[in-house]
Amino acid sequence: MYAIIEDSGTQIKVSEGTVIKIDKRELADDASSVTFDKVIFVGGEGEAKIGAPLLEGASVEADILEEGRDDKINIVKFKRRKGYHRNNGHRQSYIKVRVTKISA
Incomplete structure (x- = not known):
């Protein structure tokens, strides 16, 4: 199921066990999981469910694994x-999460 x-x-696109990086956001200090409620599509087992625009x-x-910052991106204007x-640079902050459950 995905x-x-x-x-x-x-x-x-995620399935159970997938590890993804998402943009950093404000969470409680003791938060150990994140819930995504903007689901557009669910498929893989039986009939696919498509949202219009959301389901x-x-x-x-998803469970939170770590927080960090990506590699530096150099911006050059010439x-x-x-x-x-x-010359300018940017490092994007992220949260790495592992998807544990998909409910439709």
């Missing part, structure tokens, strides 16, 4: 012959 969920404007009552639960160049 599901397609929406998180922070991206659609992610009512469907959810995906215009030739004008003496203009700018």
Whole structure:
């Protein structure tokens, strides 16, 4: 069984046991799991369920594994012959989770 969920404007295909990185968010200090309630599609066993745009009552639960930051992305702005160049960088914060349960 697999599901397609929406998180922070991206659609992610997940199944039970899948490890994914999601954007960091404010959680309680003792939180050990995350619930995704924006489920778009559930399929894999029997008839597929498609939301319009979301499935009512469907959810995906995941356990939090770790929090961290991705590798640095360098942003370079450059215009030739004008003496203009700018360097900037960005590191995105993430939460790594493992999907434990898909309920439709």
